[in-house]
Amino acid sequence: MPETTPSLSSKPAPGTGRLHDAFQNQLVLNHLDLAESLASRFAARGRERSDLVQVAYLGLIKAACGFDEEKGESFPAYAAPTISGELKRFLRDRCWTVRPPRRIQDVRTQLLRTAPDLAQSLGRVPSAQELATELGVTPAEVREAQAAGSSMHPDSLDSPDPWGGPTRGEGLVSPDQPIEHLEELVCLHEAIQELDPDDREMLYRRYFREETQVELGKRFGISQMQMSRRLSRILVWLQLRLLDDESVALNTATADQR
Numbered sequence: 114m115p116e117t118t119p120s121l122s123s124k125p126a127p128g129t130g131r132l133h134d135a136f137q138n139q140l141v142l143n144h145l146d147l148a149e150s151l152a153s154r155f156a157a158r159g160r161e162r163s164d165l166v167q168v169a170y171l172g173l174i175k176a177a178c179g180f181d182e183e184k185g186e187s188f189p190a191y192a193a194p195t196i197s198g199e200l201k202r203f204l205r206d207r208c209w210t211v212r213p214p215r216r217i218q219d220v221r222t223q224l225l226r227t228a229p230d231l232a233q234s235l236g237r238v239p240s241a242q243e244l245a246t247e248l249g250v251t252p253a254e255v256r257e258a259q260a261a262g263s264s265m266h267p268d269s270l271d272s273p274d275p276w277g278g279p280t281r282g283e284g285l286v287s288p289d290q291p292i293e294h295l296e297e298l299v300c301l302h303e304a305i306q307e308l309d310p311d312d313r314e315m316l317y318r319r320y321f322r323e324e325t326q327v328e329l330g331k332r333f334g335i336s337q338m339q340m341s342r343r344l345s346r347i348l349v350w351l352q353l354r355l356l357d358d359e360s361v362a363l364n365t366a367t368a369d370q371r
Contacts (some may be wrong), residue, residue, distance in 0.1 A: 140177040141170075147189055148173040148190055151196045155204060165200060172199030213261040220258040223248050297355075304354045312347050319344060 148169035155165050176192035199359045201222075213221075227247055231239045241252040241259075250257070305313060311333070318332070330340040 137174075137177040141173055141311065141323065144173060144189060144192060145170070147192060148196055151193065152200065155200050165203070167194050168199050168203045172196035175199070213257070217254065217258050217261050218370050220248065220250055220254050221261050224255065224258055300355055301351070307354070308350075312343075315340075315344060316347060 120266040133315045149166055152162065152169040172195050173192060176188070179195070180186075180188055180191055182188075193313040206246075224244060227240060229248055230243060235243070239247075242257045245252040270363065305316065308316070315329060315333070318329055319326070324332075326337045326340045326344070330337045333340065335343070
């Protein structure tokens with residue numbers, strides 16, 4: 114009997130070598146427009162369309178490798194979720210310069226789908242409260258998700274002001290706190306976080322709210338003298354903590370030079 118050549122319209126059995134590869138290749142080539150169409154749906158979310166198309170092609174190839182026509186599904190119906198999944202993972206994991214929490218990413222994804230429809234039904238831009246009610250989240254989460262969009266491509270601190278003013282970075286520098294002291298402030302903040310809550314509150318009320326030691330003593334139920342000693346103890350501990358950090362940094366730098 115003459116050999117029968119399997120058609121590319123049906124999937125050959127696994128392991129038939131070149132014919133199997135040809136079938137997969139033909140599936141991919143015939144459905145490039147599907148991948149490009151799905152990539153276009155995500156193009157407005159802060160990423161170059163060319164990058165999204167490449168990710169969509171990868172999803173298309175994965176779909177072709179896993180497709181089994183014997184199960185009765187059409188290839189486009191099978192491939193679309195696979196391609197969309199690849200695009201969503203790419204946007205979730207690779208497109209954030211500063212990555213927000215997963216929960217906020219999910220809320221932002223829901224906002225992108227819901228906000229246009231809600232705006233059309235209301236005839237105006239929906240408020241954070243209306244969006245929160247629609248999505249079943251809090252208004253604070255909606256506002257955070259809306260602000261998270263800037264985390265994909267944050268503006269450079271060196272970008273010029275369109276009106277001829279200073280750059281963003283120059284505008285953030287305080288004359289009272291030169292930028293060279295920024296590392297010291299960060300270390301101080303970390304050290305303060307190691308204090309117990311009462312000690313942190315004492316520092317806040319004494320040096321930020323400028324409450325007197327007598328007022329603090331009444332608030333915490335101790336005498337003015339005891340408050341004075343406690344504040345001194347806290348300040349000495351912070352000083353030793355920062356000096357210890359400096360010693361560690363100095364010793365590390367010395368070891369590196371050796």
